[in-house]
Amino acid sequence: xxxxxxxxxxxxxxxxxxxxxxxxxxxxxxxxxxxxxxxxxxxxxxxxxxxxxxxxxxxxxxxxxxxxxxxxxxxxxxxxxxxxxxxxxxxxxxxxxxxxxxxxxxxxxxxxxxxxxxxxxxxxxxxxxxxxxxxxxxxxxxxxxxxxxxxxxxxxxxxxxxxxxxxxxxxxxxxxxxxxxxxxxxxxxxxxxxxxxxxxxxxxxxxxxxxxxxxxxxxxxxxxxxxxxxxxxxxxxxxxxxxxxxxxxxxxxxxxxxxxxxxxxxxxxxxxxxxxxxxxxxxxxxxxxxxxxxxxxxxxxxxxxxxxxxxxxxxxxxxxxxxxxxxxxxxxxxxxxxxxxxxxxxxxxxxxxxxxxxxxxxxxxxxxxxxxxxxxxxxxxxxxxxxxxxxxxxxxxxxxxxxxxxxxxxxxxxxxxxxxxxxxxxxxxxxxxxxxxxxxxxxxxxxxxxxxxxxxxxxxxxxxxxxxxxxxxxxxxxxxxxxxxxxxxxxxxxxxxxxxxxxxxxxxxxxxxxxxxxxxxxxxxxxxxxxxxxxxxxxxxxxxxxxxxxxxxxxxxxxxxxxxxxxxxxxxxxxxxxxxxxxxxxxx
Numbered sequence: 001x002x003x004x005x006x007x008x009x010x011x012x013x014x015x016x017x018x019x020x021x022x023x024x025x026x027x028x029x030x031x032x033x034x035x036x037x038x039x040x041x042x043x044x045x046x047x048x049x050x051x052x053x054x055x056x057x058x059x060x061x062x063x064x065x066x067x068x069x070x071x072x073x074x075x076x077x078x079x080x081x082x083x084x085x086x087x088x089x090x091x092x093x094x095x096x097x098x099x100x101x102x103x104x105x106x107x108x109x110x111x112x113x114x115x116x117x118x119x120x121x122x123x124x125x126x127x128x129x130x131x132x133x134x135x136x137x138x139x140x141x142x143x144x145x146x147x148x149x150x151x152x153x154x155x156x157x158x159x160x161x162x163x164x165x166x167x168x169x170x171x172x173x174x175x176x177x178x179x180x181x182x183x184x185x186x187x188x189x190x191x192x193x194x195x196x197x198x199x200x201x202x203x204x205x206x207x208x209x210x211x212x213x214x215x216x217x218x219x220x221x222x223x224x225x226x227x228x229x230x231x232x233x234x235x236x237x238x239x240x241x242x243x244x245x246x247x248x249x250x251x252x253x254x255x256x257x258x259x260x261x262x263x264x265x266x267x268x269x270x271x272x273x274x275x276x277x278x279x280x281x282x283x284x285x286x287x288x289x290x291x292x293x294x295x296x297x298x299x300x301x302x303x304x305x306x307x308x309x310x311x312x313x314x315x316x317x318x319x320x321x322x323x324x325x326x327x328x329x330x331x332x333x334x335x336x337x338x339x340x341x342x343x344x345x346x347x348x349x350x351x352x353x354x355x356x357x358x359x360x361x362x363x364x365x366x367x368x369x370x371x372x373x374x375x376x377x378x379x380x381x382x383x384x385x386x387x388x389x390x391x392x393x394x395x396x397x398x399x400x401x402x403x404x405x406x407x408x409x410x411x412x413x414x415x416x417x418x419x420x421x422x423x424x425x426x427x428x429x430x431x432x433x434x435x436x437x438x439x440x441x442x443x444x445x446x447x448x449x450x451x452x453x454x455x456x457x458x459x460x461x462x463x464x465x466x467x468x469x470x471x472x473x474x475x476x477x478x479x480x481x482x483x484x485x486x487x488x489x490x491x492x493x494x495x496x497x498x499x500x501x502x503x504x505x506x507x508x509x510x511x512x513x514x515x516x517x518x519x520x521x522x523x524x525x526x527x528x529x530x531x532x533x534x535x536x537x538x539x540x541x542x543x544x545x546x547x548x549x550x551x552x553x554x555x556x557x558x559x560x561x562x563x564x565x566x567x568x569x570x571x572x573x574x575x576x577x578x579x580x581x582x583x584x585x586x587x588x
Contacts, residue, residue: 004370005095007168011088019081026078029071036064076180083176094130095370097396104129108144114486116148118460118496119432120394127433130393131363131442133171135178138352139359146360150439157361157441158376159281164365170277171362177269181262191260191267191352194304195345197253199338201246208331211239215325236325243324243331250330253337254311261308268301270355290354297351300344307336368443372397377438377449384409385526390446392430401564402446405431411547412521415537416530417571418551423564424530425460425498427551431528432456432496454526455491457483460498476501480516487525495520495527510535521545537570
């Protein structure tokens with residue numbers, strides 16, 4: 001199997017070569033289209049009126065329409081190859097440590113969330129930005145909610161992500177089919193507007209046949225001299241007036257269809273791609289049955305696209321007039337639309353939701369593919385928590401130092417000590433992200449993971465708020481109260497704390513931190529705390545619910561080294577004074 005970098009480079013090379021070919025074809029078709037268009041007025045000018053001229057003009061017009069369609073096909077293909085190149089280039093940049101090309105989900109940031117700010121869930125250089133491959137707004141919201149609140153069906157997420165991770169080319173096709181149709185303003189459009197259309201009218205299903213019979217009969221009678229021209233004209237005006245009585249409804253519906261045509265095309269293309277995907281897992285088979293079973297999503301989108309194409313024919317005023325006069329075209333469209341609306345309108349929002357969910361799986365699958373060795377969490381049958389060789393995706397693969405995390409049966413808290421920059425905060429966030437991923441059914445950057453179902457709470461970044469005259473210490477207490485409220489509601493909770501009560505003096509901090517941890521333990525919470533306060537490590541001496549682990553540093557020949565490995569016990573080496581001397585901030 002080729003590695004990820006090689007795969008993406010090959011994809012860029014392949015699509016660059018294909019893009020060069022399609023660009024040449026596009027240019028040729030542009031000139032051919034222009035030439036075919038100019039032939040029409042030239043023929044009118046050079047040739048005499050007659051049946052020959054009419055035949056030539058009809059043929060030239062047909063050629064022009066044919067070339068326009070071919071030009072549009074080439075344009076669409078060109079845009080697809082450009083998107084493939086962009087997608088693969090962005091994946092290469094991500095592997096090299098830059099994932100700024102992806103949307104960062106800043107709109108989902110919330111200081112009131114149990115863990116999102118501390119875990120870098122949203123915003124620039126965030127977990128969401130690292131994972132996000134969604135195109136549809138609903139897909140983006142679903143991914144954000146899955147990370148922020150977990151999934152109701154984590155097993156299905158795990159199985160679908162696992163399957164799609166083996167079909168990365170398919171995953172990119174799915175993304176491209178959406179992006180090529182949906183420009184930025186069209187992404188925000190929702191098909192639910194089609195659901196709200198009012199088709200409360202009568203007699204259209206009858207009049208769509210009666211009116212053409214009247215029109216065609218009147219033309220026949222006129223040619224047989226049974227009707228005068230004025231009578232023919234009057235009948236035509238009556239027919240068009242009846243059709244025009246519903247023009248407001250027709251135009252509103254056709255305008256909606258026209259504005260949503262790209263969304264319809266994107267969903268239809270994505271659905272057809274999903275139909276091609278060979279899924280072997282039970283969850284995958286069930287989901288396919290849901291999509292292509294009795295709900296009729298595929299049939300519904302095909303019918304809607306047909307109505308849209310037929311509505312395009314009436315957009316030209318002269319053509320529309322003739323179609324309505326001869327065939328009551330608008331009434332046929334309205335009747336077809338009414339039947340479609342009755343059968344499928346209530347399912348529209350569900351269709352978008354389903355495709356948004358596929359985008360969530362694709363985001364997880366590409367993450368799994370890019371990171372190589374990952375695992376999915378198994379639900380623990382006891383309270384033991386065990387993650388083997390846990391890493392963090394923000395750390396480059398060649399610099400990754402993995403650590404185990406183990407909270408044994410009967411243990412509630414790990415107390416982590418260690419010098420500055422030794423890896424404590426990264427370790428905390430790695431454990432936090434593992435719990436988030438487990439709840440979401442997403443891959444975890446580890447060799448194995450067994451976790452009970454826990455709600456995550458954290459307090460790692462606290463800031464004062466001048467707008468409400470809130471001190472740093474008060475902000476900390478408010479955050480800790482927020483965590484305590486969650487636990488006291490009876491939620492199974494895992495808590496991650498980093499140097500709490502920094503806003504008070506050392507003695508108060510020592511007493512307050514120990515008391516807070518003891519209460520958390522008494523009410524059934526589990527968690528980790530990182531601290532520089534070595535007095536907290538005494539809790540492990542008197543209570544088996546607490547265990548001490550540490551990170552260390554080594555000073556050799558006036559240089560500071562870290563191995564970023566977690567060990568059992570209490571750290572004895574601190575490096576603040578060394579770093580102050582090293583940077584000439586204090587006298588040696």
